[in-house]
Amino acid sequence: MSFFEQLLEKLKIKQVDFYKIEKSQRYIWVIVIFVILAGIITIDIFPRQVNLEVGQVAKNDVVAPKTVEYIDEEQTEALRKEAANSVSKVYEEDVGILTEVKVEVRKFFDNVTMIRKADVELENKVEQVQDNYDIELSYQNLSYLFSLSEEDIELLKEDILMILAKYLNRGVKNDYLSNVKEQLSQDAAKLSEDQQYNNLVSGIAQHFIKPNMIFNLEATEKKKEEARQKIEPIRRTFSKGEIIIRHGKVVTKDDIKILEKLGLRQAKINYLNIIGHILIVLIFTLIPTIYISQYQRDILEGEGILALLGLLPIIIITLAKLASYIANYMPIEYPSFVVPVAAASIMIAILIDTDLAVLFTISLSFLVGIVTGDGVIGITVALVGGLTGIYSVSKLSQRSDLARAGLIVGLTTSATIFTFLLMVPNVELARFLKVLWGILNGVLVAVVTNGLLPYIENIFGITSPVKLLELSNPNHPLLKRLLVDAPGTYHHSIIVGNLAEAAADKIGADSLLARVAAYYHDVGKTKRSYFFTENQIGSENPHDKLSPSLSTLIITSHVKDGLELAKEYKLPQVIVDVIEQHHGTSLVSFFYQEAKHDEKYKSIDEDDFRYDGPKPQTKEAGLIMLADMVEAAVRSNVSAQSNPGKLEKFVRELIKKKLDSGQLDECNLTLKDLDRVANAFVNILKGIFHNRIEYPDNIAQQFKEGKKLDGSTNK
Structure with missing residues (x-):
């Protein structure tokens, strides 16, 4: 029958045994869990697309499914370009230009002086100047130049040098040279009343003036880049649940860009993001796996436990994914607040181990925070709720x-949410209503744990302390049947339970399991209770009329009968194991010795007088075997009951016999454990069989007369 067929049979409340997982298959199971978790986290099961184009009218409000912050590249670039364009060009002054211009002007006038002295016609003199210098002076102006006296020419030269120095000292840029020449001409026109003289100054100065401010391209570009860098990137943030496009609004190009940033415009596969999420899942899968393999290897032996540890994270992460999806359509800012991480924490703590529950809670909290995108606050709330759940069931x-x-989980979660809200500046009062999500989380945790725990116990074959406490109730139908049909066995089982519980406390075993299993270990005696001495009244013993082999068969059959009753009353497997193992393969020595000394039996096989076993496989089963033996033996040994020294010696001898016979070889009880067990048994038995005061028969009459037991009077 397949696992799924067995699972369907749970409708009949039958226990399911998971596949016997070999070592290699356990690794495969871990890989399967990792693949499933990675798939849930990285694959968007419910992709949401918004099919809107520029110019269309939105028919519904478009809400941001997650909080996203991005840099508006276009706006940032526009501002940076504007800043760069506003930067003025960088020029460097060439200080040698002024000197160079002065030299050229003086050479010009030296040349003019030489031409003046030449014995040629005026027309030839003018032509020489025009040939030597491409100067924009008319024939009339040049003729006027040669008509000036030497003193006037010297004055002309000084005026030209003065004007050139004036403008060059200010700085003449290449792209402003034409403007400078125009201004120079205007200044020259004001030098004198002789307009021809002014024209000479203007024409010659304009010819020789040149830029002395050189444009520095490299420095200009550097300055522009500095101006660009001073512009901070324009960041835009859209919070989860914020309306991006309202109903009836015309969609713009900016709206489309926002939709793309939110991943609502078109599905884009971000492979690096997927790899990152897979690695995170791998980390939080390996942490508990390595911990179990190093410190909790016994968990690997329990197929049901291993399956539960794999399925619980899948369920919680699936719920987180579902909550995240619902938050896309509802005003839920932090969907992780309602994910019942504490339910998984509590179930692992109750059914398996508290330390392992803490480790799983840490891993689950981080994965839930990643799935929902709630960040630190989501992780913290889940972690606090899970740890609180673990501590709140420490004394169940x-x-x-x-x-x-x-x-408790709901109140603690609400307090954590409230604390985070206090840290938000200018938080609105309405946002404090989010603390109610913490209360809802606690309600979900209570409902999930109470509702699922019985089914988990049956499906995965794990027994919780709650189940054991229910089984320890004297009103349990099987215990009531044991009390009615075999009262002596019931009393014996209670004492065995006390002995086993005390011993389990001393050696670190499961004391609750030891006590409850002891209550049921002899339930098979209810079918033929009168064949067991603790239930016999009077001196008549039905075994006196039976052969030793038949008596042995009846005595040993109480184990098989107990297994049938356990199946009928649907007792957990751990209790069934104790019923089956509490005698191991022990010899029924009384009837074996009787048969051995009976002449009717020619050949006696010792195996015919042994229990079928198996031997105790756990410490709890071993303790119940010892407690069962010790209680029965001490009850029949009056001398040991009255003497504490004899009692301790007798108990230790009984335990040693079991050890020597090999009945404790498979239950991991050490010699040190057995020493502590013996001490625990002796302390309990001393309390049961201690000496009591013998009260006089006329005690009631003495109290009526106002006398104390020691003879004094009551005043």
């Missing part, structure tokens, strides 16, 4: 304590 005494644990 009844199933109603799970509801109390849910209430």
Whole structure:
């Protein structure tokens, strides 16, 4: 029958045994869990697309499914370009230009002086000047130049040098040279009343003036880049749940860009993002796996436990994914607040181990925060809720304590949410209503744990302390049947339970399991209770009329009968194992010796007088075997009951016999454990069989007369 067929049979509340997982298959199971978790986290099961184009009218409000912050590249670039364009060009002054211009002007006038002295016609003199210098002076102006006296020419030269120095000292840029020449001409026109003289000054100065401010391209570009860098990137943030496009609005190009940033415009595969999420899942899968393989290897032997540890994270992460999806359509800012991480934490703590529950809570909290995108606040709330759940069930005494644990988780989660909200500047009062999500989380935790725990126990074959506490109730139908049909066995089982519980506390075993399993270890005696000495009244013993082999068969059959009753009453497998193993393969020595000394039996096979076994496989089963043996033996040994020294010696001898016979070889009880077990048994038995005061028959009459037991009077 397949696993799924067995799972369907749970409708009949039958226990399912998971596949016997070999070592290599356990690794495959871990890989399967990792692949499933990675798939849930990285694959968007419910992709949401917004098919809008520029110019269309939005028919519905478009809400941001997650908080996103991005840099508006276009706007940032526009501002940086504007800043760069506003930077003025960088020029460097060439200080040698002024000197160079002065030299050229003086050479010009030296040349004019030489031409003046030449014995040629005026027309030839003018032509020489025009040939030597491409100067924009008319024939009339040049003729006027040669008509000036030497003193006037010297004055002309000084005026030209003065004007050139004036403008060159200010700085003449190449792209402003034409403007400078125009201004120079205007200044020259004001030098004298002789307009021809002014024209000479203007024409010659304009010819010789040149830029002395050189444009520095490299420095200009550097300055522009500095101006660009001073512009901070324009960041835009859209919070989860914020309306991006309202109903009835015309969609713009900016709206489309926002939709693309939110991943609503078109599905884009971000492979680096996927790889990052897969690595995170791998980390938080390996952490508990390595911990279990190093410190909790016994968990690997339990197929049901291993399956539960794999399925619980899948369920929680699936719920987180579902909550994240619902938050896209509802005003839920932090969907992780309602994910019942504490439910998984509580179930692992109750069913498996507290330390392992803490480790799983840490891993699950981080994965939930990643799935929902709630960041630090989501991780913290889940972590605090899970740890609180673990601590709140540390002393579990009844199933109603799970509801109390849910209430504690809800209050703690709400307090954590409230604390984070206080850290938000200028938070609105309405946002404090988010603390109600913490209360809802606690309610979900209580409902999930109370509702699923019984089914998990049956499906995965794991027994919780709550189940054991329910089984320890004297009103349990099987215990009531044991009390009615075999009262002596019931009393014996209670004492065995006390002995086993005390011993388990001393050696670090499961004391609750030891006590409850002891209550049921002899339930098979209810079918033929009168064949067992603790239930016999009077001196008549039915075994006196039976052969030793038949008596042995009846005595040993109580184990098989107990297994049938356990199946009928649907007892957990751990209890069934104790019923089957509490005698191991022990010899029924009384009837074996009787048969051995009976002449009717020619050949006696010792195996015919042994229990079928198997030997105890756990410490709890071993303790119940020892407690069962010790209680029965001490009850029949009056001398040991009255003497503490004899009692301790007798108990230790009994334990040693079991050890020597090999019955404890498979239950991991060490010699040190057995020493502590013996001390625990002796302390309990001393309390049961201690000497009591013998009260006089007329005690009631003495109290009526106002006398104390020692003879004094009461005043």
